[in-house]
Amino acid sequence: MTGRPNRHIGTFLLIVLGTVLALAGTDLVLPAVPGLPAILGGDLPRAQMVLASFTAGSAVGLLLFGALGARFDQRRLLALSLLAYGLISAACSMSNSINILILLRFVQGAAGSAAAVFAPGLLRKLYGDGGAVGAMGLLGSIESLTPALAPLFGLWLLRLFDWRASFDLLAILSTALAAIVTARHRHLPPMRGLATGGGYWRLIADPCFMRYAISHACTLGALLIFVFGAPTVFTVTMGGTLSDFIIMQMTGIAFFIVIANCSGALGRRFGDETMISIGTAIAAAGGVAMLAYAMAGGRSIHVVSALFPLLNTGLALRGPAGFHRAIVAARGDDARGAALVIVAILLTTSLGTAAVAPFIGLGLPALATGTALVAVAGLVSLALPKLERAAG
Template sequence: MTTTPSRHVGTFLLIVSGTVIGIAGTDLILPAVPGLPAALGGDLPRAQLVLASFTAGAAAGLLFFGELGARFDQRRLLAVSLLAYGSISLICSFSPSLDALIALRFLQGASGAAAAVFAPGLLRLLYGDGRAVGALGLLGSIESLVPALAPLVGLWLLGLWGWRASFDVLAALGFALAAITLLRHHHLPRPAASRNGGGYLRLLSDPVFMRYALSHACTLGALLVFVFGAPTVFTVVMGGGIADFITMQMSGIACFVVASNLAGTCARRFGAEPMILLGNVISAAGGVAMLGYALAGGTDPLGVTAIFLLFNIGLGLRGPPGFHRAVVASRGDDARGAALVIVAILLVTSLGTASVAPFIERGLVPLSAGAALIAVSGVLLLLLLPPLKHES
């Protein structure tokens, strides 16, 4: 298990907390979404835009803060981001209509994106390249718990104080973390301004950077596409229940946490590149095995869960060293590099989910085919595009 040096624990927790409340902006709100039309007017399809708007805003915010972070002091930008996130979250709780909430959610998603952009580069500076992979693994482990735990907290808040409570909690956390960031900003490492010209266009045209960014996006995207479609397949097509989906999710998260915390040690022992390729191959094997199981007529939720674990193990093993190598491959442009990796994940997931959606009522075959295609594409990208020339 990865350990964090005691002198950096407070700084690490501050960085993690900033990324966690950004993720919680979706998962904490989920339980309240079905009741929003009754509270604010509108209908259920429009209520779903409360989630989509936040995601779109986050994508815009990633690119925005990636550009700012390459030019200005990321420590101050992080404090401003958290303060804006808290302020807009508070305003969201006073929304007079569903349309107003949808618009505010775009701003909320954009304002909270800084921590996700800055975290990989800050951790790299904090721990050095030798220990950064382990720190990224621990960060990913903590982040992976949010989709599992935040909806439960959101449901509890909804029952006690209504739909506004989750926004109030996000506001309070945003204000608190902004204050702590301002008080402890001298403990955060200060990344140098980007030394490279060309901005995003330079990174997008660099095959070495794109190798790591797109292969990572394919591995995580394949997992998320399957997760997004699994509830419908389990409950509507396979005759199971939502408890089957929860079992699958919790089992997958447990495997991911173990694998991602082993990734740093394994990368130091065997090298980053072998671990990245191994993780992608395991993920692709999971996709192909799931498709084979579906074509064979498999309908047992436990069988699906067992195969699904391969997606999580593969992502856990390749995620930390792969993301670290993407940041290294940005060649001093850490903020823009991290932003593009996360935007690539969002795009792959969105396009994959949209492509599978028209066929989701046909069951496991189209869902597993989509996930397998994405995962196998990640392996092909690793084999076809050039790697970094030296281990970092």
Template sequence: MSDPRAATPGIAFALIVLGTILGLAGTDLVLPAVPSLPDTLGGTQAMAQLVLAAFVAGGCIGLLAFGELGARIDQRSLLVGSLVAYALVSLACMIAPSLPVLVGLRFVQGLAGSAAAVFAPGMIRAMFPEDKAVGALGFMASIESLIPALAPVLGVWLLMAFGWKSSFLALGGLSLAVAASVALLRHRMPPPPSTRAPGSYVRHLTNPVFLRYALSQAFTLGGLLIFVFGAPAMITKGMNGSLNDFIIMQVAGITFFIIGSNLAGKLTQRFGPETMILFGSILSACGLISVLAFALLGGAEPLVLAALFVPVNLGLGFRGPPGFFRAVIAARGDDARGSALVLVAILVTAAVGTALAAPVVTLGAAPLAAVAAAVSCASVLCLLALPKLEA
């Protein structure tokens, strides 16, 4: 019998990546249009910001919902349904008569578009052997890392050329195209390792092996995101820099993250996943500690800050793909719920850390770096304290 992982892995992988990209672009592609929405639909600028917040809130609920559904129903069918629903709601956003209605639709849009992110790790696990699966996850992560940088640029062009509705039209049209492609290739795509898997979220939350990989993943990525979310205000208000300095920091960081994530597969094959997960976590934490030390010593040069931020991204690139993959394995066949919990843990960590750092982001790099470094160091503590997967 032929290995199901040999069934059109390239095409199937591309469709899964496109599905996750469309879900991510739901925030960044629409972002440039948000300031102009009150002039078009009425309402206040504060309510316009809810267009972004509602999408994120719906996404969090969607992650948990699809995690539960994915353990009971064929994930390929759910993925098609999710993309179709995401497309229809995106198109419905174009005819929203008011800002409150658009906010409500955005909540549903975020919920509907969460399936690809939940199902991707398990599907990739089914397509490839372990060493290639880690490399595939790294490649997907490197592509996804470009979305926050490139999607707003495309969003500005769409806004200027065709108006605020064009971003929703693009999301709807592309989602329908991907949904149709997945439906046509459904029987040629390998099924996830397990459907109707026994288990529950409670089982994972009380499993120390799963928590080792889920929490360490959330704390390393969360520490990076906390610093990134606070960096624009910190650089411009606390370091007398400019947004160009922030852009330089981000470009350097994303570049090295892409390098690290694409090397992760080969390095994991050579040194083993546990070594790379621990090394990447330590490297990322040390990068934030170095930023904290730089700030405490009176450093205020944005270019030095950008250089010190490089190891934070490189460490995440090294540990991210094998770390997520091991979390999926630790879910013991319950891939959908396991992936959903990891993603929710990342979002919650970033949100809580950002809220804690918000009052001090204008006081310079030290307070923000202290919060981010503490979260990142917690990742290393999880790896040292919690048990590993058995060989």
């Protein structure tokens, strides 16, 4: 099953919807979180655990499905994952205490992780190595809209109904998608990874795989570290508003969407390795430029917003090709490879955000330092050995 990214559109949409629903597990619920203590008890720190437990569960689920995908039919695992995600979402809606909700959110995050793990390998199988980069670029473009649009839709649901509405919607959509995946089982390419000896440790010990995993995790992690800290920096230390942050974020997303959908064609013309190197270098340059501006005493939100798209541009240029090369470097163990890359992104983002947090009151210099260090680390990791030309 090979072809261009505009073929097999129905199957492609199934894969996209599975990954988007998992992402929406955080963003759709986000607007309801501040009001949960008044309804379910607890306090605001406990309410934040509703978000943190979902992320922790997702990390566990990624590794679990990565291992299962190496042994069992990934199409069936995807359907089971979506069904479990829907049922647990319904259980979240029926929670009567915040502690129960926190526990269920951990399980919900783990249950919904299959789509993110299996999507890269499924797209590679569906379109072949030639079309997979373009398909991943389109997938990334659609996924990038979720953090921007899902909170707005979640706020609308909250105002129209109550906090349960977001969970109810996830339950309905996930259960329906599980039924569709089951019915269209034969339309998805048969997938089962290689249950090779060594498992995850084999990949971690492989410098070629780690080249792509680390560089991708650092490039995306640097972007997310900045995004997570920017609302506080803008509103507390730079005299801006959340509207300024939203404008910056939407501008960056627009850059990402346009460039990511060109990355496949650019890769075919100039080579995937060239796009990975250029994209990683642009992202690192964006982080360093942000740091230089901050250290020079810069406080203009407009300048920061003008520099921010460099991070998005770098990720868009290297992201689809970089993720694809990581899957190829896994040498048949696609599910474990994808799982490790995504876990690396989560760890890089969470550790970087935690490292910056104690200094966030210092404003842009602290945030830019964390962003630049992580982005430059991604560039340095390209010194590790690359795939041989014959490997894809």
